[in-house]
Amino acid sequence: xxxxxxxxxxxxxxxxxxxxxxxxxxxxxxxxxxxxxxxxxxxxxxxxxxxxxxxxxxxxxxxxxxxxxxxxxxxxxxxxxxxxxxxxxxxxxxxxxxxxxxxxxxxxxxxxxxxxxxxxxxxxxxxxxxxxxxxxxxxxxxxxxxxxxxxxxxxxxxxxxxxxxxxxxxxxxxxxxxxxxxxxxxxxxxxxxxxxxxxxxxxxxxxxxxxxxxxxxxxxxxxxx
Numbered sequence: 001x002x003x004x005x006x007x008x009x010x011x012x013x014x015x016x017x018x019x020x021x022x023x024x025x026x027x028x029x030x031x032x033x034x035x036x037x038x039x040x041x042x043x044x045x046x047x048x049x050x051x052x053x054x055x056x057x058x059x060x061x062x063x064x065x066x067x068x069x070x071x072x073x074x075x076x077x078x079x080x081x082x083x084x085x086x087x088x089x090x091x092x093x094x095x096x097x098x099x100x101x102x103x104x105x106x107x108x109x110x111x112x113x114x115x116x117x118x119x120x121x122x123x124x125x126x127x128x129x130x131x132x133x134x135x136x137x138x139x140x141x142x143x144x145x146x147x148x149x150x151x152x153x154x155x156x157x158x159x160x161x162x163x164x165x166x167x168x169x170x171x172x173x174x175x176x177x178x179x180x181x182x183x184x185x186x187x188x189x190x191x192x193x194x195x196x197x198x199x200x201x202x203x204x205x206x207x208x209x210x211x212x213x214x215x216x217x218x219x220x221x222x223x224x225x
Contacts, residue, residue, distance in 0.1 A: 128165065
């Protein structure tokens with residue numbers, strides 16, 4: 001077994017929780033002390049599926065503009081870049097500045113260094129800030145923040161999944177825009193909130209690993225009415 005090496009630490013803004021970046025062989029992982037892996041470069045099938053579902057809904061849109069909430073290890077961004085056209089623009093909002101630096105300097109290879117693509121730009125801060133300030137700004141918004149509607153790491157993330165947050169997110173979408181939300185598991189109340197906020201909703205259970213392996217994660221695909 002390869003030894004595990006600590007590569008870096010970062011405090012999550014607005015909390016006392018610390019992210020820790022580790023490497024074991026060619027596998028990278030980000031953990032929070034006292035919990036298991038928050039994310040790993042070995043298990044990212046559902047992050048790719050989040051992008052696949054969202055991009056399929058806006059396929060053919062010229063000059064598509066997308067917002068991704070949560071950079072993680074870059075797999076959602078990489079999958080989005082593989083699907084959208086050369087004239088697309090992708091804004092990635094990442095709360096933790098060190099996560100952006102880690103992707104650029106340490107862990108970008110497994111996802112193919114997506115931050116090097118000129119079609120994407122990074123906003124270091126809360127994705128909610130971007131959503132609030134850009135009504136009608138996006139054809140698709142992809143949210144992979146915290147653990148999903150049940151925020152476990154940062155209570156401020158609850159706004160994204162609240163009735164008010166969903167209404168503001170709906171307003172940030174262009175006509176026929178789509179919101180895609182990743183979660184560790186299903187949540188019936190959140191499904192109802194999406195519908196009340198003006199979305200037509202479909203749900204998908206997807207494996208964490210490609211090839212139907214690993215735990216099942218949950219994705220909501222919400223099309224603006």
